Amino acid sequence: MNIIRSLIFLITLSFAFSANASVVTTSQTQASIISDVKTVASGEKFWAVVHLKMQDGWHTYWKNPGDTGMAPQFIWTLPKDFKISEVIFLAPDRHKIEEFIDYGYEKDAWFLFELTATASLPENATSILSLKANWLVCNEICIPESADLSLVLPTTNTQGNLSEDSEVIKQLVAKIPQKLGDKISYAVHDKSLSFDFLEKPESNIKSAYFFPLNDNLEFAEADLGKKITFNIKSKDGTIPDNIEGIVSLIDKEGKRLDYEISGEKALSNTLTAQESGSTSIIQAIIFAFLGGIILNLMPCVFPILSLKALAIAKKAYLHPEIVRKQGIYYTLGVVLSFVVLAAIIIGVKIGGQNIGWGYQMQSPLFVALLTILLFFVGLNLSGYFEIPLIFGNLGGKVSSEDNFIGSFLTGVLAVLVATPCTAPFMATAVGFALTQGSIVIITIFVALGLGLALPFMLISLFPSLVKFLPKSGVWLLTFKQLLAFPLYLSAVWLFWVLLREAGEDYATITLIAIVIISFAIWLLQRAGKIAKIFGSLIVIITIALLAILFSLPRTQPVEHIKFSVAEIDKLRKENKAIFVDATADWCITCKINENLVLSTSEIKKAFANKNITYMVADWTHGDEEITKYLQSFKRSGVPIYVYYPPNSGEPIILPQVLTKDIVLQKISK
Numbered sequence: 001m002n003i004i005r006s007l008i009f010l011i012t013l014s015f016a017f018s019a020n021a022s023v024v025t026t027s028q029t030q031a032s033i034i035s036d037v038k039t040v041a042s043g044e045k046f047w048a049v050v051h052l053k054m055q056d057g058w059h060t061y062w063k064n065p066g067d068t069g070m071a072p073q074f075i076w077t078l079p080k081d082f083k084i085s086e087v088i089f090l091a092p093d094r095h096k097i098e099e100f101i102d103y104g105y106e107k108d109a110w111f112l113f114e115l116t117a118t119a120s121l122p123e124n125a126t127s128i129l130s131l132k133a134n135w136l137v138c139n140e141i142c143i144p145e146s147a148d149l150s151l152v153l154p155t156t157n158t159q160g161n162l163s164e165d166s167e168v169i170k171q172l173v174a175k176i177p178q179k180l181g182d183k184i185s186y187a188v189h190d191k192s193l194s195f196d197f198l199e200k201p202e203s204n205i206k207s208a209y210f211f212p213l214n215d216n217l218e219f220a221e222a223d224l225g226k227k228i229t230f231n232i233k234s235k236d237g238t239i240p241d242n243i244e245g246i247v248s249l250i251d252k253e254g255k256r257l258d259y260e261i262s263g264e265k266a267l268s269n270t271l272t273a274q275e276s277g278s279t280s281i282i283q284a285i286i287f288a289f290l291g292g293i294i295l296n297l298m299p300c301v302f303p304i305l306s307l308k309a310l311a312i313a314k315k316a317y318l319h320p321e322i323v324r325k326q327g328i329y330y331t332l333g334v335v336l337s338f339v340v341l342a343a344i345i346i347g348v349k350i351g352g353q354n355i356g357w358g359y360q361m362q363s364p365l366f367v368a369l370l371t372i373l374l375f376f377v378g379l380n381l382s383g384y385f386e387i388p389l390i391f392g393n394l395g396g397k398v399s400s401e402d403n404f405i406g407s408f409l410t411g412v413l414a415v416l417v418a419t420p421c422t423a424p425f426m427a428t429a430v431g432f433a434l435t436q437g438s439i440v441i442i443t444i445f446v447a448l449g450l451g452l453a454l455p456f457m458l459i460s461l462f463p464s465l466v467k468f469l470p471k472s473g474v475w476l477l478t479f480k481q482l483l484a485f486p487l488y489l490s491a492v493w494l495f496w497v498l499l500r501e502a503g504e505d506y507a508t509i510t511l512i513a514i515v516i517i518s519f520a521i522w523l524l525q526r527a528g529k530i531a532k533i534f535g536s537l538i539v540i541i542t543i544a545l546l547a548i549l550f551s552l553p554r555t556q557p558v559e560h561i562k563f564s565v566a567e568i569d570k571l572r573k574e575n576k577a578i579f580v581d582a583t584a585d586w587c588i589t590c591k592i593n594e595n596l597v598l599s600t601s602e603i604k605k606a607f608a609n610k611n612i613t614y615m616v617a618d619w620t621h622g623d624e625e626i627t628k629y630l631q632s633f634k635r636s637g638v639p640i641y642v643y644y645p646p647n648s649g650e651p652i653i654l655p656q657v658l659t660k661d662i663v664l665q666k667i668s669k
Helices: 003-013 166-174 281-295 302-315 320-350 364-382 404-418 426-433 438-461 463-468 475-482 484-502 504-524 529-551 565-573 588-598 601-609 624-632 660-668
Strands: 022-025 029-035 045-054 059-066 073-077 082-084 093-097 100-106 108-117 126-138 142-156 184-189 192-199 205-212 227-233 242-251 256-265 577-583 612-618 640-644 652-654
Touching (some): 100 588, 108 126, 227 242, 364 484, 364 504, 364 529, 475 484, 484 504, 565 577, 565 612, 565 640, 588 660, 612 624
Parallel strands (some): 184 256, 577 612
Antiparallel strands (some): 126 142, 242 256, 577 640, 640 652
16 A cells, blocks of 8 residues: 555544544445454454455355355565454354355455564554455345455554454454364265264254365265264265365354364275174175176176187086186186286275275276277188187187187286176175275275186186086087177177267277278288288377377367357357356356256257357456456346357347246247
8 A cells, every 4th residue: 555545544544433443345345454453562362353244145165165156365465563363253143046056155244364563563553454355245136246455553562452242353363263173084875974073062053064264175064973973975986085164053042153174084994884884894795705706697797708718618528627717717817817906906095095996997998908909809700710719709709729819918907897897796895995084995896806706716716516518519609609799789888888978079089990900800811911011000109199189188078169259250240049048156146057958958959050159258257358247238247148149149148047948939030
């Protein structure tokens, strides 16, 4: 603040009701700053409080605004002899509109700062503490507001000269959430977490709420049983290593007590009865073993396992020792694959993320490669080619005497395609395992692998069981070719997953890769060393290129054009229809309209049929051109929806709360 401005401020201040307050009135808010002292002495601590008094029906936001909104900002300019704390927020209230939940304050919002004057503060002087405040107020529309506030404090050698606002500030300080000395220990349950806050006082607490500071956690109301227990869902499926937030307790008289808490994941390898329900570790191991056995019958697993049945049926009578070795190698492949999978899960959990059963199916590259693999294994079984592929020729040569690596890799492949399937018993066991420590996770996954490998392991260890298998004969060739069709169906299913997961472009790339690899296999069937080398290089290069293409950032389809007044003028001169959507990420009404109306298939189809250009004016971070555009319609906030009819018709302003009928009616005029 310059000298002239300071003098004007001090002259005005002499007529003010409060000797140390500055007041600014905006369109929806009266902003002021008060202190609990009239004067300040060296070494003295005191409070400064920013008060936002909003009109009825308007609200502003907490430091975590919730699903929409924006946290207030405070920028201080202080003399060198003052130190100040971070802004201290009082506990918020919850505002719910449609599916959105925000945290903030209605009518009155108070923001506290603790200041300290250093020992070098000069006496008989005047200190000016300046503040730039920015905040967002919302009703049906959201308006960014700001104010320049100042606190003027004479300096003396006497501490404790309280102001007329000291009692109000004392009451506000008493409402600051109390910090708990101990951290909360919480348990993780897939995509949620839970913790016990404290023993419930006798019949006194009426309700309890949790306001998260973590952006990806949801608001929660406690279960009031013998303890106050919170079950908190994650918005994106991930659970943070540490949580922070406010717990608010409301008693039957309406008195509110707020606590600032922080918590960390429970370190125990086992869960309490409340956290794990009725599932014990022993039960989970049994369920995992039974689930692994039943997993053999799942549609995505059975075609792969049938390949081993062919090998066993061929060699059972003539070479029981080979059957035994192949069964052992297959079992090793299955169990070690599950151990590796458990190790990956443990590593990711240590890294702070949470993953579920079948998580690798979330990778488009993995799904594409598995689609290609199963398709060509099916061709191999159908007899279109007979070459030793990378997986040890999982087709007709899986039973050769020296092909124990093929048996091992068949077990690996069985595990890869098994993970998307959730058999009976297995879901409970795996879900339990994912919430446990390292030892429990590995134990349960080993049990799951042993169950999956059990049928072939029994045959290998007890050759007498071979007599229950059908004798080899011509039927085996027919059976082998028949087994190709479940593999083709598995490949089709995986391709559908890829299409849904990654889109048409990546699915097309995968089909091109299949054609190229088919050509490479055709070359590999030709006589001549050069053809085989060339075919092998094509396979390797194609897979490498596939991996590179899938790792590139995905391009999103353009559904709108960026706002520009010049572009509006240009389109108007061309007699084209335009729909302008002035919005912002922090605008709750905007998001509701976008989710429930503007992004629906009916509106998109109507815009396309009428050749309407959809233009988005994103005001999230402020934009001078958009601000002037809003002002041209006498608006100071968003949302605003303007429809420009074709043939240079007069612009039509739509209501701030939209429905599909309203939009369709306006654009049909």
